[in-house]
Amino acid sequence: MRILVTAVGRARTGPEAALFEHYSKRINVWPFELREVERKRNVPAAQTSNAEGELLLSTLPSGAYAFALDEGGKQISSAEIACILGNLQDTGCRDVAFMIGGADGHSKAVRDRADRKIAFGRNTWPHMLVRGLLAEQVYRAQQILAGHPYHRP
Numbered sequence: 001m002r003i004l005v006t007a008v009g010r011a012r013t014g015p016e017a018a019l020f021e022h023y024s025k026r027i028n029v030w031p032f033e034l035r036e037v038e039r040k041r042n043v044p045a046a047q048t049s050n051a052e053g054e055l056l057l058s059t060l061p062s063g064a065y066a067f068a069l070d071e072g073g074k075q076i077s078s079a080e081i082a083c084i085l086g087n088l089q090d091t092g093c094r095d096v097a098f099m100i101g102g103a104d105g106h107s108k109a110v111r112d113r114a115d116r117k118i119a120f121g122r123n124t125w126p127h128m129l130v131r132g133l134l135a136e137q138v139y140r141a142q143q144i145l146a147g148h149p150y151h152r153p
Contacts, residue, residue, distance in 0.1 A: 001030050001085075001088060001089045001093055001094060001095070001096060002030060002031040002032075002033065002061075002094065002095050002096070003027075003030045003031070003032050003033070003085075003095075003096045003097075003098070003138060004033050004034075004035055004059070004060075004061070004064070004095060004096070004097040004098070005032075005033070005034045005035070005097075005098050005100065005131060005134060005135070006035045006036075006037065006056050006059040006060065006097055006098070006099050006100070007034065007035070007036055007037070007056075007099075007100040007127070007131060008036075008037055008038070008052045008055070008056065008100065008101055008102035008127065009036065009038060009102060009127060009128070010036050010038055011034075011036065011128055011131065014128075016126070016128040016129050016131065016132055017128070019129070019131075019132030019135070019136075020034070020131045020132045020135050022132075022135075023132065023135035023136045023138070023139045024135050026139045027135070027138055027139050027142055028142070029142045029145070029146070030085075030089075030138075030142070032135070032138065034131070035059045037052070037055035037056060037058075037059060038055075039051050039052060039055065048102065048104045049101065049102065049104040049105055049106060049107045050107045050109070052101060052102045052104070052107070053101070053106060053107030053108075053109045053110040054107075054109070056099050056101065056106075056110055057109060057110060057113060059097075060095075060097050060099075060113075061094070061095040061097070063094065063095065064094075064095035064096065064097045065088055065093050065095070065096045065097070065115050065116075066096075066097045066098075066099060066113055066114045066115050066116075067096070067097065067098045067099065067114060067115070067116050067117070067118055068099045068101075068106050068110055068111055068113075068114035068116075068117045068118075069098060069099065069100050069101075069118060069119070069120065069130060069134065070101070070105065070106055070111065070114075070117045070118070070119060071105070071119055071122075071124060072117065072119070073116075073117035073118040073119040074116075074117065074118055074119065075118070075119050075120075075121060075122070076118055078137060078140050078141065078144065078151060079144060079151075081118075081137055081138075081140075081141050082140070082141035082142075082144035082145050082151075084116070085138070085141045085145070086141075086145050098134055099114065100127055100130055100131065100134070101127070102127065103127065120133055120134075120137075
């Protein structure tokens with residue numbers, strides 16, 4: 001099973017990118033890939049999330065199980081993330097995608113396409129930091145499924 005992070009914006013060097021890289025390198029059970037998208041042309045502010053949504057959706061492999069990281073999504077625990085990923089792997093899912101939107105959030109099309117909408121708490125997080133948080137949660141899921149003591153509930 002391949003895990004994709006599809007995100008609006010290009011990461012630059014800095015602590016957020018370093019955090020993402022740190023955990024990405026530790027994920028060794030699943031291929032783990034970042035796909036970044038950027039708008040090439042300016043659109044009116046009211047159309048920004050729709051334009052970004054189209055770009056995000058264009059990165060999804062056919063049939064991928066898609067998560068939208070969304071402030072209105074359900075808060076789930078690390079153990080629940082591990083259980084979901086383990087079940088997807090066990091049922092032969094080829095691709096899992098986590099979609100991270102831009103500053104204006106996800107479009108209706110992205111929210112409608114998502115198989116599951118999740119939130120990392122009730123706080124709003126910088127989108128570049130969310131990449132690192134997500135990579136850590138995927139790494140944690142890997143360790144939970146392996147029975148490794150990294151995760152101590």
